[in-house]
Amino acid sequence: MNFFLELLVGGLTKGGIYALIALGYTMVYGIIALINFAHGEIYMIGAFTGLIASLFFSSLGLTGWALLALVIMVAALWAAMYGLTLEKIAYAPLRKASRLSPLISAIGASIFLQNFVLLTQTPNYLLFPDLASDLPGLSFLKPIAHLASPIQVCVIVMVALILAVLTFILKKTWTGLAMRAVSQDPLMAQLTGINLNKVIARTFILGSVLAAIGGVLIGCATRQIDSNIGFLAGLKAFTAAVLGGVGSAPGAVLGALILGFAESFTAGYFSGDFEDVVAFVLLTLILTIKPSGLLGQKIAQKV
Amino acid sequence: MLPSDAPTAGNPILSTHNLSMRFGGLLALSEVSLAVKRGSITAIIGPNGAGKTTLFNCLTGLNNPTSGLITYRPQEGQTVNLTHGSLDKAARLGLARTFQNIRLFNELTVLENVLIGLHSRLKAGLWGALTGNKKTRAEEALALELANDLLQKQGFGDLTKVLAKNLPYGLRKRLEITRALAAQPTILLLDEPAAGLNGGEAQDLIKLIREVKSEGNLTIILIEHDMSLVMSVSDEVHALEYGRLIASGTPAAIQRDERVIKAYLGEE
Secondary structure (H helix, E strand, C coil), X not given: CHHHHHHHHHHHHHHHHHHHHHHHHHHHHHHHCCCCCCHHHHHHHHHHHHHHHHHHHHHCCCCHHHHHHHHHHHHHHHHHHHHHHHHHHHHXXXXXXXXHHHHHHHHHHHHHHHHHHHHHCCCXXXXXXXXXXXXXXXXXXXXXXXXXXXXXXHHHHHHHHHHHHXXXXXXXXXXXXXXXXXXXXXXXXXXXXXXXXXXXXXXXXXXXXXXXXXXXXXXXXXXXXXXXXXXXHHHHHHHHHHHHCCCCHHHHHHHHHHHHHHHHHHHHHCCHHHHHHHHHHHHHXXXXXXXXXXXXXXXXXXX | CCCCCCCCCCCCXXXXXXXXXXXXXXXXXXXXXXXXXXXXXEEEECCCCCCHHHHHHHHCCCCCCCEEEEEECCCCCCCEECCCCCHXXXXXXXXXXXXXXXXXXXXXXXXXXXHHHHHCCCCCCHHHHHHCCHHHHHHHHHHHHXXXXXXXXXXXXXXXXXEHHHCCHHHHHHHHHHHHHHCCCCEEEEECCCCCCCHHHHHHHHXXXXXXXXXXXXXXXXXXXXXXXXXXXXXEEEEEECCEEEEEECHHHHHHCHHHHHHHHCCC
């Protein structure tokens, strides 16, 4: 039973982080019908920025919650700038081009960013500082430490919080309303005076912030990062988004959780080698059986 | 019955000069020059395929005219060239429109549809909303109040939380006009507002058009096939045929115009 619970928590942690990345995919797709394949790199850049920021701030003597909060903020801000720049350079000029062009541009941007970090930082694995295992005030978690480590609890709670904030943004703010309007009918949205470029920019910022937080959290959880982590995580999150129905935010979260659990249980009961296999088998299955995804409304004809 | 108040004098609020729109081999609009008087209700009539909707599309930035000029004077003394406006530019300058085949945000509620209409007038950003900034909150509260007032006035009562797609046809049509009104436009463009409405609903529509015109400093341009509606509400009528302007004048004059009778009302 304990083993099962352990796997459950592991799956939830993993799924939560996938969800943070998948939301960026799905929101961008909802707005401009583009699969932003460079989104995984934004997550990787978030992790790298988090590493640099945590080394810098801890050298200033910061620890505990203040350090974690600052690191997340810096990583989110920096990644948001990358996301925004990516949109302006790689996608905005292609807004009126055929659908294939921005997709190719996305793949190019992904390769570029990966190698940019590889060349300017390092091709090696880097040790990510231990930001979350010894946070003050979390000692009450000791009794369940054999099931869920403080880092895992931290990740799960933070993902839940972030999802709540995101729901608030989408449902209750003007920006959210404009985003939903644009995703339903971009033309009409503009005719009611909504500035499409502004909405797109905000969507990229929002998605990048979520991905960067995911990057910092995964750094805390796995304790090592390199310039390649964005590739597989991006593919998995994309799988999650498709699984749930690309374009649907609740779908992305659902898809991410299913993927997280599937991977965790596969690794636990069979073998860790099959983790990735299961993820992509799921992708293939859903594309065959229900191409629109679990909660998707339209057939994903635009991919 | 003739419209009560005569249009105010002065420069036309909107005018086109030799406006042409070509789609491949099809000349949808051919050198159309017309003027819309400030504060008037102007009708565009013509048989199907005459270019009426294309004219609307050019005015609202949906189509880029092949040649010609669109001049818009939001206020006396202010002149804007609308010829190659972007989609949201026309909207922000005060042109709001409806569509022949209703274009609502179907997955949004009635209230949200109207709030979107108000959107162009708001300045509050995301940051203000997240930090609970006072100015933003006040602005949002005001917008909500405006939207609710407008909806109550248009008879949406307790339907404000219903998804737009679940409304019956007549109300969907009315919601689209309400959304356009929410933007407090200078010019309201209605594309076949009476199409598909029953007799009672059409009467309500005429009432609504007269009301919004007399209340706001509003100019209305409408495309309509329902001749009794056109004749009863409009100050001026422009008739199109095969993309050409064949006649302009008062409803009474248009009814007597031979070319219009031939082209549109049918030859005897």
